[in-house]
Amino acid sequence: MEEDIKIGSTHIELGDGSDVLFLPHFLESKQAWQWMRSLDQDIPWCRPSLFVFGRTCTQPRETCYVASKGLQPLKYSGFEPIVHSWDDYLPLRSILTAVHEALPGTIFNSVLLNRYTSGSDYAGWHADDEKLYGTSPTIASVSLGVEREFLIRKKKKKQFVQKKDYKTPVIKKECIEKAWSAFAVPVFQEKRNSLRSLNPGTKSKKQKIQVSGDNTAKVEKDSYSFSLKHGSLFVMRGNMQRDWEHSVPKRMKLHGLRINLTFRYVLKG
Ligand SMILES: O=C(O)CCC(=O)C(=O)O
Numbered sequence: 001m002e003e004d005i006k007i008g009s010t011h012i013e014l015g016d017g018s019d020v021l022f023l024p025h026f027l028e029s030k031q032a033w034q035w036m037r038s039l040d041q042d043i044p045w046c047r048p049s050l051f052v053f054g055r056t057c058t059q060p061r062e063t064c065y066v067a068s069k070g071l072q073p074l075k076y077s078g079f080e081p082i083v084h085s086w087d088d089y090l091p092l093r094s095i096l097t098a099v100h101e102a103l104p105g106t107i108f109n110s111v112l113l114n115r116y117t118s119g120s121d122y123a124g125w126h127a128d129d130e131k132l133y134g135t136s137p138t139i140a141s142v143s144l145g146v147e148r149e150f151l152i153r154k155k156k157k158k159q160f161v162q163k164k165d166y167k168t169p170v171i172k173k174e175c176i177e178k179a180w181s182a183f184a185v186p187v188f189q190e191k192r193n194s195l196r197s198l199n200p201g202t203k204s205k206k207q208k209i210q211v212s213g214d215n216t217a218k219v220e221k222d223s224y225s226f227s228l229k230h231g232s233l234f235v236m237r238g239n240m241q242r243d244w245e246h247s248v249p250k251r252m253k254l255h256g257l258r259i260n261l262t263f264r265y266v267l268k269g
């Protein structure tokens with residue numbers, strides 16, 4: 001693994017067994033642009049019809065699914081994507097190898113690709129909590145192209161029962177400066193109402209974090225915003241899919257293509 005992929009990295013413990021890891025310089029930029037061009041041209045992108053809350057709608061981004069053979073089938077919102085082969089899209093193998101090297105101990109056997117043609121394409125609030133991923137999946141997300149905002153927020157209480165041993169999230173010292181100055185913008189409780197109905201253009205304000213004597217920063221935030229830049233790697237781990245949800249909001253004024261790859265481990269069929 002190249003040592004400089006760790007520069008500016010951020011690790012945030014969110015409490016109750018959830019954490020995120022962000023490596024903004026995961027892929028070398030020029031190489032990442034080449035892979036993006038190749039995927040843009042070669043992948044058989046489609047914009048499927050979904051069945052959500054009793055209505056049929058078109059998925060607000062293009063997609064494609066690549067997975068190893070013999071896995072449980074992926075189905076979401078009434079849609080079962082065709083399973084394509086790793087062998088047909090060479091950059092996927094190279095990126096998968098880089099992800100495995102950066103995250104020792106992980107094994108991914110599928111990747112869901114998303115293509116956002118402009119800021120009007122988006123991903124609504126959801127958790128990747130389908131049964132085929134097991135109870136506490138690690139999901140590794142590689143971003144190519146135009147930088148987009150990625151939001152995470154804790155699910156509403158009725159959606160999960162918080163355990164009694166919940167601890168206030170603690171951020172490690174070495175992550176604090178980078179996290180709060182550049183990437184992770186905590187959104188305070190009083191901002192939640194506006195975040196719940198995020199409209200294009202809504203921004204969260206940067207906030208100061210109090211650093212205590214033991215060099216840890218204590219936060220009690222339940223929403224964060226990250227800027228996923230070209231060549232970055234964002235990892236969700238532990239109970240994230242059970243307790244948190246995430247989204248890529250619309251940004252109507254934004255132009256330019258973004259391709260995102262989420263690597264996942266699917267249980268065998
Ligand atoms: O595009 C992204 O960054 C996230 C995509 C996502 O959440 C998903 O594919 O489940």
Ligand SMILES: [Fe+2]
Nearest residue numbers: 126127128246
């Ligand atoms: Fe997701």
